Amino acid sequence: MPIEYDAPDNHIGEISIFGPGIGECIVLHIGQGRWFVIDSCLCPKTKQPIALQYLKDIGVDASTQVVGILISHWHSDHIQGASLLLEFCQNAKLFHSLALISKEALCLVSLYKKDVFADTDKDVREFSEIVQYLFKTKDRNRLVPVKSRHTFFDNRNDIPVRLVAVSPSDVAVTQSIAKLAELKPKQGDSRLRNVVPESANLNAIALHFSFGNFSALLGSDLEETGNSQTGWSAIFSDNIINELSLPSASLFKVSHHGSDTGHHDRIWTELLVKNPLSLTTPFTRCNLPTADNIMRLQKLSSEFLITRDPRSNKRVKRDSMVERELRAIVKERKTINDKMGHIQIRISEKGLLDIRTNENVVRFPGTVE
Ligand SMILES: [Zn+2]
Numbered sequence: 001m002p003i004e005y006d007a008p009d010n011h012i013g014e015i016s017i018f019g020p021g022i023g024e025c026i027v028l029h030i031g032q033g034r035w036f037v038i039d040s041c042l043c044p045k046t047k048q049p050i051a052l053q054y055l056k057d058i059g060v061d062a063s064t065q066v067v068g069i070l071i072s073h074w075h076s077d078h079i080q081g082a083s084l085l086l087e088f089c090q091n092a093k094l095f096h097s098l099a100l101i102s103k104e105a106l107c108l109v110s111l112y113k114k115d116v117f118a119d120t121d122k123d124v125r126e127f128s129e130i131v132q133y134l135f136k137t138k139d140r141n142r143l144v145p146v147k148s149r150h151t152f153f154d155n156r157n158d159i160p161v162r163l164v165a166v167s168p169s170d171v172a173v174t175q176s177i178a179k180l181a182e183l184k185p186k187q188g189d190s191r192l193r194n195v196v197p198e199s200a201n202l203n204a205i206a207l208h209f210s211f212g213n214f215s216a217l218l219g220s221d222l223e224e225t226g227n228s229q230t231g232w233s234a235i236f237s238d239n240i241i242n243e244l245s246l247p248s249a250s251l252f253k254v255s256h257h258g259s260d261t262g263h264h265d266r267i268w269t270e271l272l273v274k275n276p277l278s279l280t281t282p283f284t285r286c287n288l289p290t291a292d293n294i295m296r297l298q299k300l301s302s303e304f305l306i307t308r309d310p311r312s313n314k315r316v317k318r319d320s321m322v323e324r325e326l327r328a329i330v331k332e333r334k335t336i337n338d339k340m341g342h343i344q345i346r347i348s349e350k351g352l353l354d355i356r357t358n359e360n361v362v363r364f365p366g367t368v369e
Contacts, residue, residue: 001354001355001356001357002356002358003342003344003356003357003358004058004344004346004354004356005057005058006058006059007029007033007058007059007060008029008346010031010032010033011031011158011159011349012029012031012346012347012348012349013028013029013030013031013159013161013211013212013214013346013347014027014028014029014344014345014346014347015027015028015209015216015251015253015345015347016028016054016342016343016344016345017253017279017281017307017342017343018041018050018051018054018281018307018340018341018342019041019280019281019282019306019307019308019340019341020041020042020043020044020050020307020308020339020340020341021282021284021308021339022041022077022282022283022284022285023041023042023077023078023080023281024039024041024077024078024281025037025038025039025040025041025049025050025051026038026039026218026253027051027054027055028163028209030067030153030155030161030163030211031155031159031161031211033060033065034065034067035055035060035062035065035066035067036066036067036068036069036070036152036163037051037066037068037069037070037085037089037092038070038072038207038218038220039070039071039072039078039079039082039220040069040071040078040079040080040081040082040085041077041078041080041081042080042081043340044339044340045340048081048084049080049081049082049084049085050081050340051066051085052081052084052085052088054342062085062088062089063088063089063090063091064090064091065091066085066089066091066092067091067092067093067153068092068093068094068095068152068153069082069085069086069089069092069093069094069095070094070095070096070146070152070205070207071094071095071096071097072097072204072205072206072207072220072221073097073201073203073204073205073220073221074097074127074203075201075221076126077283078220078221079126079127080126081126082094082126082130083126083129083130083133086130086133086134086142087133092142093142093143093144094130094142094143094144095144095146095150095152095205096143096144096145096146097145097146097147097168097173097203097204097205098145098146098147098168098173098203146165146205147165147167147168147169147170147173148165148166148167148168148169148170148234148235148238148240149164149165149240149243149244150164150165151163151164152164152165159211159212159349160210160212161210161211161212162208162209162210163207163208163209163210164207164208164244164246165205165206165207166206166207166208166217166235166240166244166246166271167204167205167206167220167222167231167232167234167235168202168203168204168205168222168230168234169229169230169234169235169238170238171227171229171230171234172202172203172229172230172231172234173203175202175230176202176203201221201222201223201231201256201261202222202223202225202230202231204220204221204222204223204255205220205222206218206219206220206222206232206235206255207220208244208246208249208271210247211347211351212347212349212350212351213350213351214250214251214347214351214353215246215247215248215249215250215251216249216250216251216252216253217249217251217252217253217267217271217272218253219252219253219254219255219256219262219267220253220255220256221255221256221257221262222255222256222262223255223256223259223261223262224261224262224263224264231264232255232262232264232266232267233264235271236266236270241270241271246271248270248271248272248273249271249272249273249276250272250273250276250277251276251277251278251279251345251353252267252272252276252277252278252279252301253279253280254278254279254280254289254297254304255280256288257280257281257282257283257286257288257289257310258280258282258288258289258290258293258294258297258306259286259288259289259290259293260292260293263296268300275300275301275302275366275368276301276302277301277302277303277305277353277355278297278300278301278303278304278305279304279305279306279307279343280297280304280305280306280307281306281307281308281341282306282307282308282309282310283310284308284310284311287310287311288310289306289310290310294306294364295367297364298364298365298366298367299366299367299368300366300368301366301368302366302368303363303364303365303366304363304364304366305343305357305361305362305363305364306341306361306362306364307340307341307342307343307360307361308339308341308360308361308362309360309362339360340358340360341357341358341360341361342357342358342360342361343355343356343357343361344356344357
């Protein structure tokens with residue numbers, strides 16, 4: 001079914017997932033015309049944050065109706081355009097993994113003048129733009145640090161709606177603050193190259209979202225580490241499921257683009273119903289999810305959807321003659337990569353799903369034995 005371009009009714013929930021190949025953004029309708037945006041990527045055509053563009057397309061005023069923006073972790077495929085979102089969505093708080101907005105990180109950024117960010121990584125630039133915007137508007141209160149157990153909202157009106165964080169764990173936060181402290185610039189070095197700790201995926205905020213009887217687990221890029229105190233393991237060793245009374249979810253935004261490192265057996269037995277609907281965005285630079293990843297997820301799911309074919313970014317092989325002629329014509333040739341995949345799921349009051357996809361989405365049937 002094609003994507004619906006009317007805004008959902010007040011009592012209909014929505015989870016829309018966007019992924020252009022490299023990049024991820026999730027847009028939630030939490031009822032009553034209120035919206036929540038998780039991560040950000042740009043529309044390849046307009047270069048606008050895809051969340052703003054989509055909400056505009058369906059007639060939602062993002063400047064008043066978006067109540068929260070969450071950056072699940074600080075990697076460039078999840079944050080492009082986040083500063084624009086923050087500026088535009090004036091009613092929204094910006095939620096952020098606790099480790100990365102610790103005092104140390106803010107001090108570090110405030111040490112630097114704007115221009116030193118010019119030639120740094122994209123994710124550092126985006127970070128600097130957000131922090132500088134908040135300093136400029138003296139609006140630090142819009143920044144809300146988050147770790148596991150954080151409740152974003154918990155409305156128990158006619159349709160109960162709740163969003164809670166199931167990571168990062170206390171230990172992951174402590175570890176990453178310790179790492180930030182090591183990043184102090186050396187004397188004479190004016191560049192801030194590495195404000196994002198390498199372990200950002202340990203600090204990723206995975207979420208549990210409930211709308212009426214329906215629940216979804218949104219795994220962000222949270223990875224398993226082999227350490228019981230961080231990553232997916234910490235959710236089980238810290239007893240988060242019982243503590244937060246989390247119902248098993250019937251939809252899973254598979255973590256870390258379907259990679260093996262994002263997998264943990266207990267996710268499938270303790271956080272999800274048997275054979276849930278699974279979906280993810282690809283990370284085409286690393287060919288994620290791989291064919292093996294897809295097979296594993298098919299076995300565990302009723303159906304597995306990816307916003308784009310992870311193989312679609314590969315160069316087409318041409319014979320050498322054609323290749324030489326082409327090279328003569330164009331000096332620099334880029335593979336065409338301007339397709340945004342979109343999975344739109346609307347949730348009825350009774351928890352029934354209406355699943356719609358655009359032409360870039362690939363669907364794999366479940367192969368449950
Ligand atoms: Zn990612």
